[in-house]
Amino acid sequence: MLKVDRIYKVFNPGTVNQKIALRDVSIQMEEGDFVTLIGGNGAGKSTLLNCVAGVYGVDKGTINIAGTDVTKLPEHKRATMLGRVFQNPMMGTASDMILEENLALALRRGQPRGLKWGITNKERETYRQILSHLDLGLEDRLHTKVGLLSGGQRQAITLLMATIKKPKLLLLDEHTAALDPKTAERVLSMTDQLINENNLTVMMVTHNMRDAIKFGNRLLMMHDGRIILDIKGDEKKKLTVESLLKRFGAASGEEFTYDRTLLS
Amino acid sequence: MLEIIKGAVSLGLLWAMMTIGVYISYRILAIADLTVEGSITLGAAIAAQAITIGLNPYIATGISLLGGMAAGLVTGLLHTKLRIPALLSGILTMIALYSINLRVLGKASLSLLRMETVYTVFERLGLEFSWAVIVLGFLSVSIVICFLYWFFGTEIGCAIRATGNNPNMVRAQGINTNTMIIIGLVISNGLVALSGALIAQNQTFADVQMGTGSIVIGLASVIIGEVLFGKRNYFLRLTSLAMGAITYRIIIAFVLKLGMHSNDLKLFTAITVAIALALPIIKDYLNPPKITVEEGE
Ligand SMILES: Nc1ncnc2c1ncn2[C@@H]1O[C@H](COP(=O)(O)OP(=O)(O)O)[C@@H](O)[C@H]1O
Ligand SMILES: [Mg+2]
Numbered sequence: 001m002l003k004v005d006r007i008y009k010v011f012n013p014g015t016v017n018q019k020i021a022l023r024d025v026s027i028q029m030e031e032g033d034f035v036t037l038i039g040g041n042g043a044g045k046s047t048l049l050n051c052v053a054g055v056y057g058v059d060k061g062t063i064n065i066a067g068t069d070v071t072k073l074p075e076h077k078r079a080t081m082l083g084r085v086f087q088n089p090m091m092g093t094a095s096d097m098i099l100e101e102n103l104a105l106a107l108r109r110g111q112p113r114g115l116k117w118g119i120t121n122k123e124r125e126t127y128r129q130i131l132s133h134l135d136l137g138l139e140d141r142l143h144t145k146v147g148l149l150s151g152g153q154r155q156a157i158t159l160l161m162a163t164i165k166k167p168k169l170l171l172l173d174e175h176t177a178a179l180d181p182k183t184a185e186r187v188l189s190m191t192d193q194l195i196n197e198n199n200l201t202v203m204m205v206t207h208n209m210r211d212a213i214k215f216g217n218r219l220l221m222m223h224d225g226r227i228i229l230d231i232k233g234d235e236k237k238k239l240t241v242e243s244l245l246k247r248f249g250a251a252s253g254e255e256f257t258y259d260r261t262l263l264s
Numbered sequence: 265m266l267e268i269i270k271g272a273v274s275l276g277l278l279w280a281m282m283t284i285g286v287y288i289s290y291r292i293l294a295i296a297d298l299t300v301e302g303s304i305t306l307g308a309a310i311a312a313q314a315i316t317i318g319l320n321p322y323i324a325t326g327i328s329l330l331g332g333m334a335a336g337l338v339t340g341l342l343h344t345k346l347r348i349p350a351l352l353s354g355i356l357t358m359i360a361l362y363s364i365n366l367r368v369l370g371k372a373s374l375s376l377l378r379m380e381t382v383y384t385v386f387e388r389l390g391l392e393f394s395w396a397v398i399v400l401g402f403l404s405v406s407i408v409i410c411f412l413y414w415f416f417g418t419e420i421g422c423a424i425r426a427t428g429n430n431p432n433m434v435r436a437q438g439i440n441t442n443t444m445i446i447i448g449l450v451i452s453n454g455l456v457a458l459s460g461a462l463i464a465q466n467q468t469f470a471d472v473q474m475g476t477g478s479i480v481i482g483l484a485s486v487i488i489g490e491v492l493f494g495k496r497n498y499f500l501r502l503t504s505l506a507m508g509a510i511t512y513r514i515i516i517a518f519v520l521k522l523g524m525h526s527n528d529l530k531l532f533t534a535i536t537v538a539i540a541l542a543l544p545i546i547k548d549y550l551n552p553p554k555i556t557v558e559e560g561e
Contacts, residue, residue: 091430094426096429105433106437108438113420117417117419
């Protein structure tokens with residue numbers, strides 16, 4: 001479903017600020033894979049997701065999504081195959097537009113947009129159903145400006161928008177990191193529910209080791225622009241935070257000094 | 265007195281299209297587009313020249329509309345394809361239009377005195393000139409508002425509105441934000457040029473200087489419209505822009521009547537807009553917002 005082949009990403013090349021954010025990264029994901037991606041601050045996790053999504057072009061290597069070479073495709077063209085949720089709850093929705101307008105934009109992902117009405121009455125009914133199924137109290141707020149909703153609600157909506165049109169690949173970048181612990185847990189369980197119901201292929205960045213172990217069928221760890229651990233299958237099921245920390249130390253030759261991760 | 269208000273209303277209706285154009289770039293796309301200073305004159309110049317060489321005034325006005333759209337297209341391409349900042353893109357097109365407008369006019373000012381204009385048909389129906397302007401102005405504004413109400417409810421229209429609000433999200437939904445910005449600027453400048461064409465035929469001349477400061481007049485009208493007439497739904501919001509343009513003209517008519525020299529008008533308008541734009545900060549200063557701490561952080 002996703003094939004990343006030896007990609008490199010360098011920011012500000014040739015200047016004093018040069019930063020090699022991705023070094024020779026390769027990943028192969030099968031359909032239905034749920035990969036959790038973990039690593040310290042600045043490891044390159046967001047850069048990897050942004051390169052897959054086409055926010056940045058890569059300097060070397062190729063990216064293939066669902067059999068299509070997307071290496072040279074612009075962001076909005078790749079978006080037809082992708083669902084994305086960002087760390088910042090403000091980023092995934094248009095705050096000045098009402099809830100149903102946001103959902104309607106997402107429902108048309110991958111379709112050419114023309115001069116038909118932006119929302120139809122039939123859709124409104126669908127939105128109400130989906131929202132009441134998610135039990136967020138949002139089914140009666142289709143006409144509320146999204147900017148007036150809480151961060152958790154906005155993240156839940158972004159998640160819905162990312163999956164309302166089944167994506168070939170769902171990219172989640174620390175999408176619960178900006179929420180308070182209780183809300184984060186709700187959004188995460190909703191995430192898991194949506195992924196299972198729709199049988200999605202997912203790459204989820206998290207800063208929480210427990211979540212990285214608990215969710216998904218495969219765990220990747222990044223460090224300094226490289227993938228240093230790739231744990232799947234039964235091996236992943238047996239993982240504990242302690243064993244993961246030990247393996248991180250062995251693979252990177254460093255102590256894992258990422259406080260947020262240890263705290264939670 | 266009544267004459268003053270009548271004059272202000274007719275002028276306000278003609279400037280309403282321009283105001284709506286400014287609203288599209290400034291509020292919907294969140295771009296301060298200075299192209300309008302050139303495209304309003306372009307609209308006037310094209311209409312004046314086309315009428316002078318004997319074209320039907322309605323066709324002449326139509327060509328003005330297309331001319332303005334082309335100007336918007338140029339700014340849109342400079343901004344999106346060449347990645348020139350929006351403000352600078354608008355300035356470049358505006359400056360370029362100054363020369364183009366001089367070319368179109370052939371001289372600094374072109375008179376339309378005693379020539380047939382879009383208003384002539386209405387005069388033939390027995391209307392006095394000032395009423396002819398009001399009737400045609402009202403019709404044009406109504407058509408523009410209905411068109412935009414429909415357009416911004418379509419799939420493309422929604423995508424344009426979202427682009428000004430959150431371009432990252434829009435791209436993530438598979439929409440080419442560059443295309444949306446270009447379409448928005450094309451429509452915006454088309455309306456501004458249409459406004460210019462109608463204004464020129466009302467004042468019976470086109471002048472290469474007539475666009476100077478027009479962006480500020482447009483902004484003033486947008487703000488007056490929003491503040492005084494609210495914006496409960498989209499249709500009323502568009503209507504409030506026309507009301508804002510008319511109110512602006514009435515205010516100007518009164519300050520002139522009260523003895524302000526017409527040379528000082530632009531200074532007056534600029535100060536008014538500066539104060540209006542600074543209102544949020546002035547409010548915060550007079551009564552500071554309470555700091556709220558996010559829970560859980
Ligand atoms: N747009 C950018 N310009 C310059 N440097 C960047 C940019 N984005 C990320 N970086 C750098 O690349 C490295 C990886 O960043 P990122 O992928 O955001 O890490 P994380 O794993 O925390 O998500 C960091 O050193 C960061 O400073
Ligand atoms: Mg990150």
